[in-house]
Each structure stands twice: as C-alpha cells, then as structure tokens.
Amino acid sequence: MxxxxxxxxxxxxxxxxxxxxxxxxxxxxxxxxxxxxxxxxxxxxxxxxxxxxxxxxxxxxxxxxxxxxxxxxxxxxxxxxxxxxxxxxxxxxxxxxxxxxxxxxxxxxxxxxxxxxxxxxxxxxxxxxxxxxxxxxxxxxxxxxxxxxxxxxxxxxxxxxxxxxxxxxxxxxxxxxVAVQAASIRDTERTQAARMTAGSTFREQSQFEAYRAARQADPRVTFRTHLRSIGAAVEE
The missing domain is CATH 3.50.30.40 (Ribonuclease E inhibitor RraA/RraA-like)
Structure with a gap:
C-alpha cells in the first residue's frame, strides 16, 4: 500500500x-x-x-x-x-x-x-x-x-x-x-451498538445465558470462542 x-x-x-x-x-x-x-x-x-x-x-x-x-x-x-x-x-x-x-x-x-x-x-x-x-x-x-x-x-x-x-x-x-479484518470488527461493533440503542442488550445479543450453560458443561469454553460461534466476535 x-x-x-x-x-x-x-x-x-x-x-x-x-x-x-x-x-x-x-x-x-x-x-x-x-x-x-x-x-x-x-x-x-x-x-x-x-x-x-x-x-x-x-x-x-x-x-x-x-x-x-x-x-x-x-x-x-x-x-x-x-x-x-x-x-x-x-x-x-x-x-x-x-x-x-x-x-x-x-x-x-x-x-x-x-x-x-x-x-x-x-x-x-x-x-x-x-x-x-x-x-x-x-x-x-x-x-x-x-x-x-x-x-x-x-x-x-x-x-x-x-x-x-x-x-x-x-x-x-x-x-x-489488517484493514479488511478491522473493518469487519468495526461493522460488527456498530451493528451491536445500534441494536443496543434500539433496546437489545449486549447480554441478549451475545446469548450470555447460553454461554453460562456452555461454561458449566465445559470450563474450557471462553467468552471469545462463544462469540465466534454465534458470529458476534469483536475482540480476539
């Protein structure tokens, strides 16, 4: 570039x-x-x-x-x-x-x-x-x-x-x-923020209860891997 x-x-x-x-x-x-x-x-x-x-x-x-x-x-x-x-x-x-x-x-x-x-x-x-x-x-x-x-x-x-x-x-x-990946992260964050502004909490969007259940079944599950699995990952 x-x-x-x-x-x-x-x-x-x-x-x-x-x-x-x-x-x-x-x-x-x-x-x-x-x-x-x-x-x-x-x-x-x-x-x-x-x-x-x-x-x-x-x-x-x-x-x-x-x-x-x-x-x-x-x-x-x-x-x-x-x-x-x-x-x-x-x-x-x-x-x-x-x-x-x-x-x-x-x-x-x-x-x-x-x-x-x-x-x-x-x-x-x-x-x-x-x-x-x-x-x-x-x-x-x-x-x-x-x-x-x-x-x-x-x-x-x-x-x-x-x-x-x-x-x-x-x-x-x-x-x-890096630019392509960063743009994807930015767009995901913006979508999540827009949904939160409209009333959908991040806990709802991230299916936090499902994450808790997954952690109970397998303590090796991390929040990051959970977010990736539902297509909501922003940090890595």
Whole structure:
C-alpha cells in the first residue's frame, strides 16, 4: 500500500479496531508508549513511517524532509527524553509544507499554541519550554533506516495509525488484510451498538445465558470462542 491507499483504506478505522484485527491475525501489536498523546482531540493520523533520530539540532529534520514522500509520518526518536523539547513550530511548518501527514515524537514538543494553530497532527509525550543544549556527533549522512519509539523499533516498512487511543505501528505488507479484518470488527461493533440503542442488550445479543450453560458443561469454553460461534466476535 502506498500512502494514498493507506489513508483511504484506514480512513474510518480506529486504533482499537486495528489492534483487535492484529491480534486476530497474529500480527504483533506494537504500541507507542501510552503517554504519547495528540496535541488536540480528534486527530486521526495514518501514513508510512519516515524514521528520524534527533541529535540536538534541526538539521536532521531538514535532511529527513528532503528525502521524504508526501503522506509519510515523521517518527522522531529522542529516546523519550524529558529534559528537552525536540520539535516546535518551525519543524511543524516545514513538515506541513513538505506534504507529510504528521509527526510522532518519542520525546517532547514546545510552541504548543503555535502548533495548535498550524494543525499539523502531532503526538508527543508532552510540552517543555526548554530546547536542546547539545549537538551529538553523527556521520556525514544523517539518514537513518530505523527509529525507536518506546520498546519498539520501526522502519519505512511500517506504517503509523494514531488517534485519541494512542499510536500503533503495523507492517505495511500486512496493511491490506489488517484493514479488511478491522473493518469487519468495526461493522460488527456498530451493528451491536445500534441494536443496543434500539433496546437489545449486549447480554441478549451475545446469548450470555447460553454461554453460562456452555461454561458449566465445559470450563474450557471462553467468552471469545462463544462469540465466534454465534458470529458476534469483536475482540480476539
């Protein structure tokens, strides 16, 4: 999937749908640290990972954007540092002008007021007024093939999906099948919610009494296997 196909394919899919789909398909669920939050509510971000390792200076971002493709998401590895902000308004503006979809930062941001005006989708661990007071040495080529975000290493072979529930990383070569499975889960949930709104409880829809009876007959029966047996499974 290219970035355009990713954005269309995941336009109406939430991270919760996709996480459940990954579990059902046996795709490892890779989440950014839970304290990485969107700058404002309602952000839905999707795009191929463009990894960046912050070294204390803005030049790594300029170099990355020079190599980027429209629709990608900058995934910035600042090691989760809480003593410096590594992106601000100028980086966000430059990223927007390059046509990227957003920024995920394993670290902090600053210029919050300006960033909320720019409206470049950003997920970070929080805000801090202090910028870097360092310039780490690096090779002549600033490009990197991978970046860390929490305990996970991501590359251009992954894509980002992020919303109010957090940030997921999924292999691009599994994107199509994950999207199909996630859409099925989403549609099942919507049907169940509509029925509940109309007065049918989830206990009724899930045939909970039948599940209790099945558990009494065989304690190995789980609620998930029961839901699958009646075509009502949403989580796996």
């Amino acid at each position: 290219n970035n355009s196909a990713l954005q269309w394919g995941y336009l109406d899919l939430a991270t919760a749908h996709v996480a459940d789909a990954c579990m059902r398909l046996g795709v490892p669920v890779r989440c950014a640290p839970k304290h990485l939050r969107p700058l404002w509510d309602g952000i839905h971000l999707v795009g191929r990972v463009h990894p960046v390792i912050h070294r204390g200076s803005v030049d790594v971002f300029l170099d990355a954007l020079d190599r980027s493709e429209r629709g990608e998401v900058l995934v910035v590895d600042n090691g989760g540092r809480d003593d410096e902000a590594c992106i601000g308004d100028l980086v966000a503006l430059e990223t927007a002008q390059a046509g990227l979809s957003g920024i995920v930062v394993w670290g902090l941001h600053r210029d919050t007021r300006q960033l909320t005006t720019i409206r470049m989708p950003i997920f970070s661990a929080g805000a801090l007024a202090v910028g870097p007071d360092r310039a780490d040495e690096g090779g002549p080529d600033m490009a990197v093939s991978e970046a860390s975000c929490g305990s996970h290493v991501v590359t251009a072979a992954d894509f980002v999906l992020a919303d109010d529930d957090g940030v997921l990383f999924v292999p691009i070569d599994r994107a199509a099948e």
